[in-house]
Amino acid sequence: MKQxxxxxxxxxxxxxxxxxxxxAAAIEASNNGLRVIGFYDGFSHLVDGEFNPDEHTxxxxxxxxxxxxxxxxxxxxxxxxxxxxxxxLETSNVVQADSExxxxxxxxxxxxxxxxxxTIGGDDTALSARFVAEHAGGRIxxxxxxxxxxxxxxxxxxxxxxxxxxxxxxxxxxxxxxMEDSRTTNRWYVIVTMGRNAGFLALGIGKxxxxxxxxxxxxxxxxxxxxxxxxxxxxxxxxxxxxGRGDGVAVVAEGLAYKLGDVGELSKLLGREVPxxxxxxxxxxxxxxxxxxxxxxxxxxxxxxxSVTIVGHVLGYxxxxxxxxxxxxxxxxxxxxxxxxxxxxxxxELPNGVMVTLQDDNLxxxxxxxxxxxxxxxxxIRTVNLLSYSYSVARAYxxxxxxxxxxxxxxxxxxxxxxxxxxxxxRKRYEGVLRTTTKISADHPACPVVLTS
Numbered sequence: 001m002k003q004x005x006x007x008x009x010x011x012x013x014x015x016x017x018x019x020x021x022x023x024a025a026a027i028e029a030s031n032n033g034l035r036v037i038g039f040y041d042g043f044s045h046l047v048d049g050e051f052n053p054d055e056h057t058x059x060x061x062x063x064x065x066x067x068x069x070x071x072x073x074x075x076x077x078x079x080x081x082x083x084x085x086x087x088x089l090e091t092s093n094v095v096q097a098d099s100e101x102x103x104x105x106x107x108x109x110x111x112x113x114x115x116x117x118x119t120i121g122g123d124d125t126a127l128s129a130r131f132v133a134e135h136a137g138g139r140i141x142x143x144x145x146x147x148x149x150x151x152x153x154x155x156x157x158x159x160x161x162x163x164x165x166x167x168x169x170x171x172x173x174x175x176x177x178x179m180e181d182s183r184t185t186n187r188w189y190v191i192v193t194m195g196r197n198a199g200f201l202a203l204g205i206g207k208x209x210x211x212x213x214x215x216x217x218x219x220x221x222x223x224x225x226x227x228x229x230x231x232x233x234x235x236x237x238x239x240x241x242x243x244g245r246g247d248g249v250a251v252v253a254e255g256l257a258y259k260l261g262d263v264g265e266l267s268k269l270l271g272r273e274v275p276x277x278x279x280x281x282x283x284x285x286x287x288x289x290x291x292x293x294x295x296x297x298x299x300x301x302x303x304x305x306x307s308v309t310i311v312g313h314v315l316g317y318x319x320x321x322x323x324x325x326x327x328x329x330x331x332x333x334x335x336x337x338x339x340x341x342x343x344x345x346x347x348x349e350l351p352n353g354v355m356v357t358l359q360d361d362n363l364x365x366x367x368x369x370x371x372x373x374x375x376x377x378x379x380x381i382r383t384v385n386l387l388s389y390s391y392s393v394a395r396a397y398x399x400x401x402x403x404x405x406x407x408x409x410x411x412x413x414x415x416x417x418x419x420x421x422x423x424x425x426x427r428k429r430y431e432g433v434l435r436t437t438t439k440i441s442a443d444h445p446a447c448p449v450v451l452t453s
Contacts, residue, residue: 003033005035006343007118009046012122014321015161015163016072022038022060022336034116037113040076041078046104058075058076069332070323078121084096094376095376106136109140124379126146130353141343145355146161156364163320175315183247190313191313193252197217197258202214203253203391207394207397212399213233214252215253229256230300237297239399242411250293252290262282288312293312342363
């Protein structure tokens with residue numbers, strides 16, 4: 001009888017803590033008699049080109065795994081290779097597997113003896129893991145470990161995805177430095193952070209650092225424009241000036257670019273084609289959101305004869321391979337160990353795979369079938385709850401236009417003076433900002449405290 005073998009595949013973008021999952025899983029699997037094989041570069045060699053086990057795999061031995069959890073990055077590297085039917089992507093929002101590619105992955109996994117598969121990644125990797133489980137027909141047990149600094153996988157009870165807290169820590173430290181630079185040089189920063197579909201990372205960074213204002217996709221309706229986003233930031237800048245400060249930092253989630261339209265509309269906006277990734281998403285790194293906002297804001301202040309320095313900054317790749325902080329060091333050990341326990345629990349059927357979660361400090365699997373978005377067949381994502389207390393607290397400490405600014409004659413007059421308008425002109429021009437974004441604001445009953453200095 002052949003020795004059972006666990007394969008480990010890391011997909012998607014890097015996140016702090018990947019090596020912690022790999023190490024914990026490899027140790028636990030080895031201690032239970034499994035051979036452990038890591039596959040380099042995600043699914044890329046398993047699905048495309050020639051597969052050479054000598055070049056594309058690595059046996060993960062227990063004596064090599066004990067200290068890898070301290071390092072950022074991934075010892076197996078990673079990629080965004082996907083098992084999606086790419087032709088289907090061109091004509092439909094409902095995705096499906098490319099059966100030929102999915103079966104090729106199954107066959108190549110089985111060719112090196114894999115009986116158990118642990119995948120590590122975000123929503124797209126979870127989708128590929130589901131396709132593998134479905135096409136393996138029960139021959140390979142599949143468990144997915146949720147990883148993304150975006151924090152947008154549907155974990156219950158507000159549990160974060162691993163990597164998020166470490167990325168937030170590093171991002172908040174950088175933003176804090178830029179806030180001091182902003183104060184020292186009397187300038188504004190527009191900082192765009194990662195976060196493809198949800199604003200968790202931008203909000204977490206902005207809230208932790210105490211940024212002047214933070215904008216996330218969940219606040220804005222579909223068919224938002226650069227003009228709409230700039231209105232909110234400009235309102236913050238004018239309110240800040242009315243308080244006697246000419247400096248500030250606006251943190252913006254990159255996912256706001258999706259509100260500007262689909263690939264065709266984004267390409268039209270930029271005057272060039274915006275490429276898509278392997279999962280069919282527009283590459284947000286190709287959309288210069290920070291530059292677009294900086295230029296729009298600069299033109300507005302210049303038109304008033306108001307001198308202002310605005311710097312656009314993208315905060316992204318420097319967060320992904322940072323060394324994990326203690327919270328993620330501990331969390332990833334739980335997840336790696338838990339993933340193996342689910343793979344080895346033969347009393348539990350895993351017909352189409354599960355995702356490992358911790359709920360109330362207990363190991364709880366979520367079937368892939370329960371994670372499907374029925375409209376797209378993709379993995380469901382979660383977004384920031386704008387009605388939550390946590391979000392309302394973040395809003396309470398932002399400086400941005402609120403209803404109270406328009407209700408107070410003194411506040412309205414002060415703001416209008418900064419914009420070189422009459423109070424009624426200011427109201428007509430900027431009160432729409434309140435309708436553009438969510439109605440939850442610092443005036444919400446959950447937010448009794450408003451920062452005014």
